[in-house]
Amino acid sequence: MIQYPFLQKGATIGVTAPSSGVNSALHNMFKQSCESMERKGYTVVCGETVWTQEKAKSSSANKRANEFMEMMQDENINIIIPPWGGELLIEILEEIDFEKINKKWVLGYSDTSVLLLAITLKIGIATAHGTNFVDVRGEYSDHTTAMWQSVLSTEVGDSITQYSSEKYQAKWQHNNPSPCVFHLTEDTNWKTISNGNVSITGRLLGGCIDVIRHLIGTPFGNVQEFRKKHCNNDPFIWYFENCELTTTDLRRSLVQMKLAGWFENCSGILFGRSAANHPVNEYTAEDVYTELANELQIPIIYDVDCGHRPPQITFINGAFAEVEVEGGKGVITQHFK
Template sequence: MIRYPKPLKAGGTIGITAPSSGVPKELHSILTGGIEQFKKRGFQVEVGKTPWTNEKAASAEAIIRAAELNSMLQNSNIDTIIPPWGGEILMEILPILQWDRIQPKWILGYSDTSTLLFSITVMTGIATAHGTNLIDLRSNEWDDTTKKFMDVLMGSEGSTIFQTSSEKYQSKWNHDKEPNPYVFELDTPTSWKTLDGKPLQIDGRLLGGCIDTLQNLVGTPYADIKAFREKYVPDDKILWYFENCEMSATDFYRSVLQLHYTGWFEQSSGIIFGRTPAGKKVEGFTTWDAMERLSQMTGLPIAYDADIGHVPPQITLVNGAKAEVKVENGHASVKMELK
């Protein structure tokens, strides 16, 4: 069965570490901005050394990143861990993590952070939270979609959490923008879609993340989906969610084919794909073509342009949680049960 972390309490401690990329000096202000917002809200914050440095696509050497993360995962005084953002090569620390000493606590993030979230849930059965990054919380106000992450972090086992699709999303990144009142410039109407345009309802145990990085875990101990099903969710189907950060349409298609051939989509109920800034078509082949062919091969329903990933804002999805997702007329609702 899935194990859920204890809820984050008022005045609890947030651990900030960078298991993937750190924040370069010229952007330290957005890191401190996120830290200060939690302090203003009455939380204690323990910041490691790795968030402040970045060289050669990582915050520090793998052994240093792993040691700091291991320390926070094992520290009973730290209630929740939130990396500043994702990055590129988190997977190189996975063999150095002390898996049998991980204490259940919420870990929040996306992008390459989802490599860690996914692996922890698959390897240990501990629920993890795929949602916003620390640097995107540097404003006095959090938009209605983003702020639902607190419902997750402060939720206890047995809780039910409701979320809905955003009204608008941000079409372009700008880290220099001053929050007014939010970090994100929500400028484009949101519309979740289904392949056939018809209403859709899917139920299952949530699991997923950034497909750019998760595909590289195929065949490793950190992505043994068959073992995960048998040990932790033997009676449930998996409701997959993915987002594409940088891949072209054909890169994306090869990736989902690999997951399909490996058996990830067996005993599954459906797939949700997030909005993407990528997906460049190749010789007329589009990501829509890839999703249509995947649906035909697997027989699974697919929703896309969801509030997940690198085109914010995003809902917070709990790996391992039971979920019911409904999509109709461009709007979506997500009901998660932490049980």
């Protein structure tokens, strides 16, 4: 069965950088996140890796893994939220003793999703794909982003419902600070390949496809073993977000996942909004989604609230979910069972 952590009021947040740290020019911005969370009643503990960044990583793989494990084993730390993603988190996986990981939430997206998916697949502890720590630095959060607290405070056996956002951010504007961090200017519209209403159920798994695809064929990406051990052979709903892949690279990655058996007993796939998805020779993301839907004979929903075009719905790896799309609006209910 899946083990679900629980976020208590006034929790202590451990911030460590298993991928990229924060370079000195952005330290003040990061401190705003710490102050924002402390105003909300949390205690924030930052590791050494947060404050350094060199050669595409916060520090050595060994140091990053050790600091993460120390926070996972520290009984005074209740949840771990990295500052943001990065590029090379995958380096630390072989340095982590997964059997010594305590049951507590790890929350984030982008490169962090490699760690999230590996934890859930290896040991059956639910993990949370949602906001990064730097994105909670505003005076307030939009409703979609703010739901991370409610989702992570859901009791085992209970369920929680989230709704698609009203608007999303098309472009980052770091030189134009907003009270809620994001500039939500574009109308959100969840789309389906069938162009009709869709309803699917299954256990959620996913993350940033750029990086989680590299778990295929490793001890950290054994989806079949996870299904047998923790899921009673329930169907899966996969969710993906594309950070930088062209459409042909996206297609290659999805075909590899299919050949590796990741889409066996899959009831549907969700794709987040993406500023990548650059067409190659007029081959578009919609072409990719259509081909996959036809091959797997399953519904595909796209432009959902997931990824590098915020805001983020909080997806729980391992939770049993019901996803419904009607008239461009989405509803997702996650059951902690």
